[in-house]
Amino acid sequence: MxxxxxxxxxxxxxxxxxxxxxxxxxxxxxxxxxxxxxxxxxxxxxxxxxxxxxxxxxxxxxxxxxxxxxxxxxxxxxxxxxxxxxxxxxxxxxxxxxxxxxxxxxxxxxxxxxxxxxxxxxxxxxxxxxxxxxxxxxxxxxxxxxxxxxxxxxxxxxxxxxxxxxxxxxxxxxxxxxxxxEVIRLETPYELFTPPAFDVNIGGLLTRDGVDQAGRYDVRAAGDLLYAGFEGFVGSDDDGEISDVRVLLSRKDPDGHSLGPLGGTRAALGDVFTPALPIGAASFDGRGVFYSSAPLENLDIGTPLDLRGELAIGEEVELYVNEVLQGSAVTPVQGRFEFLDVPLAYGLNTIRLVFYGSHGQTREVVRRINFGSGQVEAGRLVFRFGAVEQGRNVFEVGDDDPTIFEVEAPRLVAALDYGLSPGLTVSAGLAHYTPGNEDARSMATLGLRGSLFASALQGDVAFDDQGGQGLSLGIATRPFGVSLVGRHSEYRGGFIDETRQAGVTDLSPLRRASDFRADGQFEGPWKVIVPVSFNVRRVEREDGGTLVDGELRASAPVGRFYASSSIIYEDEKRADGSGLKRWAGATDVATLVFSKLQLRGGVAYDISPDPRIESAYATADWQISDSQALRLGVVRTLGPEKQTSLQASHLWRARAFDLALNASFEAETGDWRAGMQLSFGFGYDPGARRYRMVRPGVASGGSVQVNAWVDENADGLRQTDEPGVANVVVDAPAAAAPTDENGRVFISGLGDPPTARVRLNAEGVDDPFLAGGAAVFEIEPRPGRTAVINYPMQRTAEVELRVQLQGADGATRPLAAVNVELVPENSGEVLQARSDHAGVVFIESARPGTYAVRLQPDQARALGMSLVEPVTVIVPPAGGFVRGGAVLVRIEKEAR
Structure with missing residues (x-):
């Protein structure tokens, strides 16, 4: 063995x-x-x-x-x-x-x-x-x-x-x-009501002078309500007063049945976002409705990717696109983060959102997005629609005035794509929107999507009722494994394109805009693979002002270090003749020391016109034990107002909550701050039929519970006297954990992707003869919902057979390399194996029942082999090791 x-x-x-x-x-x-x-x-x-x-x-x-x-x-x-x-x-x-x-x-x-x-x-x-x-x-x-x-x-x-x-x-x-x-698709239908899950974050801050003291909290709730997914958020300001409230009812279905006979991949009611058009109206939030029948993880080269999600108090989030750092957010707005117009490479993109708690805890969300031509199948219609009262929530609290990007006005956007042929798609859009401090306007777009050889092509024209006109052309290709994406737009008559100009301030509207992006990876010294992204943009305004900016980013492992670096170029010329030209950069390096200590450091600097270091930082994260971590950090600002900040945090990570203490000290002023943050969740355990305190994240993403047991009567239903199976390892996107002695395990934090795969591995089960069915399940995670995977297991057997060749004189000898099959008497899987050099065959995972032994037909026919006499194998209900005896084979020359 x-x-x-x-x-x-x-x-x-x-x-x-x-x-x-x-x-x-x-x-x-x-x-x-x-x-x-x-x-x-x-x-x-x-x-x-x-x-x-x-x-x-x-x-x-x-x-x-x-x-x-x-x-x-x-x-x-x-x-x-x-x-x-x-x-x-x-x-x-x-x-x-x-x-x-x-x-x-x-x-x-x-x-x-x-x-x-x-x-x-x-x-x-x-x-x-x-x-x-x-x-x-x-x-x-x-x-x-x-x-x-x-x-x-x-x-x-x-x-x-x-x-x-x-x-x-x-x-x-x-x-x-x-x-x-084999992958089993597990359905989790929407219900009238399910017990909601909750995430709670509570934080407090004390300062030396008592002026900036704060106490904040936020609460998230999610579950099923009225046959839709419900999400709610309540957040406070620094004085503990409720300042933000959001609610949402939504349904999603990757197969396009979110609204039953009305179809759709995603539909929502409440605090939603409108879809973006390829030219003109961008995506904005407000109270209203949203509907889409477009694939959940596909984008065309002209539609910007806007990433939004939940961000807890004190959390930071970094955005990696194809392993290259592209941005970060440190302060939640209404409990959310937002990355607009995320740069993507042509083809499949891996999006990683890495969340850092203020005290060293980390979590990660991964998405796969296909960025292509935007073509749809011939004869298929894809529709997107959104109608909101921009800048207003369903429940309004507080007295904050909207910013220029949150104009309180109606916004309606509708877009459709229709496949004319396998290689050509027509696109159209309508919108009524108020861009920033400009007048409300209505607009229409018309475009084509297609491909030429290995390149994706896209063109759109747009007109608004203010006399504005726009034209946008795009191309994407991938020669030699390098993604190249280019786009150029022309505007007339004061047309405002929010997709190329995030919001509108008092700057003059655009006259034209060009973008080019290249993404790839090359092999550096010591066979190190270095992913690199480069993008450059040029815009020209109607008043004659221009802006050219570019950025080069790269990330790669260098020995024991992982380095990310970027170089930025800006050249702005204003209408009054003034301008600004600068080169700047930033470098971050991380490394592990003794597997428990991670060091990170970085600098931000100006290259020209005045070379200098703007800021520098260093942090040390020490994993003291499985449940405790310590972070020490220093930040040095070297601008006009030099400042040094010393920081320390201690995290206690319990089974069901995180408790963190932190302190900071400003060296120049002598100011200090001390804070505490408690984060935990409440999730409903459908197996135990009760709430359990769990780690935070259960309300912002889906969960899964696995129920593994010995199905002694083979009915697929767990009886009260049927024992659970421990140590079945459940490998989910968020984490991996084994089932307990009752055969159950609960894993949260699956996020909200269209689908996720959960794998079950029974190699660690004490009883080697226990076997289950398919081990890979595909689920549709939803915030606050728990998908239940029932995994009945039965005791199987390892069957030993001895294949022997019987000669004309009746003598026998072992026969190697013979393909033998066990055929169940009732319907079921045919089991196969090959005899070894001694003629011995071991066939594993044979379930209880009666089997007929046969030679593999093709081999038997080709070699003229047949059984001397029928052979039957009986696997008992208890499974185990079964000696099936001898399988006598004869070879008939005539048959060959």
Whole structure:
């Protein structure tokens, strides 16, 4: 059995070993966390080696699981988590390989390779290696593309998996497709009412002089109400008085049935946002209605991406697009953050929102957005509509005046796309809007979407009732793996394009505007993959003023460090002849020390006309234990008013809440501040039918509960006397956790994406003969709702058969490489296996029942093999190990 484990890259271990190992892992976090999980397709040339492999992509680099990766490549490398090592051989037994984490070294064919703790880590039941270390140990070259979620492999020597792929290709040629991963779509229908989930944040601040003392709170609630998803928010000002209230009823359905017979992918009522047109009216908030039948995660090259979401008191959020830092927000507005006109690359984009609590806690939300031509299928109509009273909420509290960007006026926007042919789509739009301090106006747009070779093309014209006219042309392509997106617009008659001019102040309207953006990645020194983005914009106003600005951003791991840097150029010429030209930049660096201490630092500087450092900061985050963290920081401002701020925070992360204490000191003035923040959530547990105190985030995203049990009567329903199954690991986008002794686990923080996949892994279950059904479930997370995955498991058997060739004289001998099948007496899955060199066949996961043994028909027919006599195998309800006896085979020359 140990030899089999080695061949499949899995170390034989007891349940106790796994528990101990998991405890060690939890106490010693590595260069990534569960939030860094990225499911990647593994490809080699035209072949797909794996539809999905668990990869962790963090600032420290891209890490692949050695055990899982070895199985994909058919390599005999075993991982032994309890011993913190892996060993085996590559291609041939004389090419031995071993990896020893304790010693920090690996050997391959007698050659020793030293590596650091940032290159290898035991996580779960596997050994994760950074791609540069994998390339030193195996004859492969790896190119990870995190934005496209593809790991491209090039073998520098022939490997066993290539022979397997050739066989699969031959099978495909015979009309037999490779087996794909089974995914179960789990429906969570909207209900009349569900117990809502709550997130609560409470914060207080004390100061030396008592002037700026504050006490704030915000509460979020979410659940189902009136067969829609309900979201509510109440927030206070610094005096503890309610200042913001929001409510929303919404429905979403990626399949386009959000409103039943009326269709739609998303519909909402309450405090909503209008859709944006490709030219003219941008997206704005207000009380009203919204409807869309467009795909939830698709955008065309002319429609801006506006990201909005919930932001708690004291939180900061950073926006990464294809692993390049693009922006940050530090102060919530009405409890929300907002990133407008997010730059995207042509094709699939990975959007990461990294949230930082004021005391070191972090969480992450990942979205995948396809940025393309905006074409729809021939004959299909896509419609978007929004009508709001701009700048006003359903419930108005406080007496704050709206800003120039929040004009209280009606705003109506409607847009449609219709597929004329497979390669051409017509688009039209209507809007009535009030742009800033200008007069209200109505406008119409008409456009075409298409493609030419590998490029996406788009054109739109617009007219308003004030005599304004606009024309916008766009193109996007991806030569040599580099995304290029360009757009040019011309305006006449005072036309106001909010999509190119965020809001309208007293500046003159635009006459023309041009944008160009390039995104790609290149291989730097030491095979480091560096993602780079570059964009430049030029606008010309009707009064003759011009503005040219550009930005170059790059992020990459450099040894043990992860660096992000940007260079900014601005050249503004005003109508009165004055102007400003400057170059500026910023650099941020982060690194891990001893796996528990993270250091971050950065500088912002002017390059010209006056070279100087504007500000600098440094922070140290020390993970004292699983439940406690300490942050120390210093910020130095070097502008006209030099200032030094010292900061310290202590976080206590309990099972169901976060409690943080923080303090700051201004060196020049002697001022100090001390604060406290408490964050927690209340979520309804449908299994226990009661509320439970949980970590914050349960009301701003979906949750999942898994119920795993031994289904002894095979009816698919859990009876009161049927025991739960512990240690079924539930791998959700937000986190991974095992089921408890009752077979249940509750995971929150799934966010609000169109869909999310949850994987169940039963390898850690004590009973090796327990097996469940499909292990991958696709759900539709909704704020405040808990999707329930019932996972009945049955005891199975490992069936041993001995295949023997019977000669003419009646003598028998073992027969190797014979494909044997177990066919269930009733309907069910046919199980297959191949005899080994001794003629022994092991068939796993056989469920209770009666099976007929047969030879695989194609092989039997080709070789003229048949059974001497029928063979029947009975798997008892208790499962276990079943000796099926001998399978006598004869070969008839005439049949061959």
């Amino acid at each position: 140990a030899a089999l484990c080695l061949a499949f890259g899995v170390a034989p271990a007891t349940a106790q070993d796994r528990v101990v190992d998991n405890l060690v892992i939890a106490a010693n976090p590595g260069p990534f966390t569960a939030d860094d999980l990225l499911w990647m397709e593994v490809r080699s040339g035209e072949f797909q080696l794996a539809e999905s492999m668990n990869v962790y992509a963090s600032r420290a680099g891209v890490f692949v699981p050695m055990g899982e990766f070895s199985r994909i490549l058919d390599l005999a490398i075993g991982v032994f988590p309890a011993e913190r090592r892996a060993e085996g051989w590559v291609i041939s037994p004389d090419r031995e390989v071993s990896i020893d984490l304790a010693a920090g070294q690996a050997t391959i064919s007698g050659r020793t390779i030293q590596f650091s703790a940032e290159q290898a880590v035991i996580y779960g039941d596997d050994l994760y290696l950074r791609t540069d270390l994998v390339e030193q140990l195996l004859p492969v070259r790896l190119v990870p593309d995190t934005s496209a979620q593809i790991l491209t492999l090039t073998a520098t020597e022939p490997l066993p998996f290539q022979q397997r792929l050739e066989r699969e290709q031959r099978r495909t040629g015979l009309g037999v497709a490779p087996i794909e991963e």
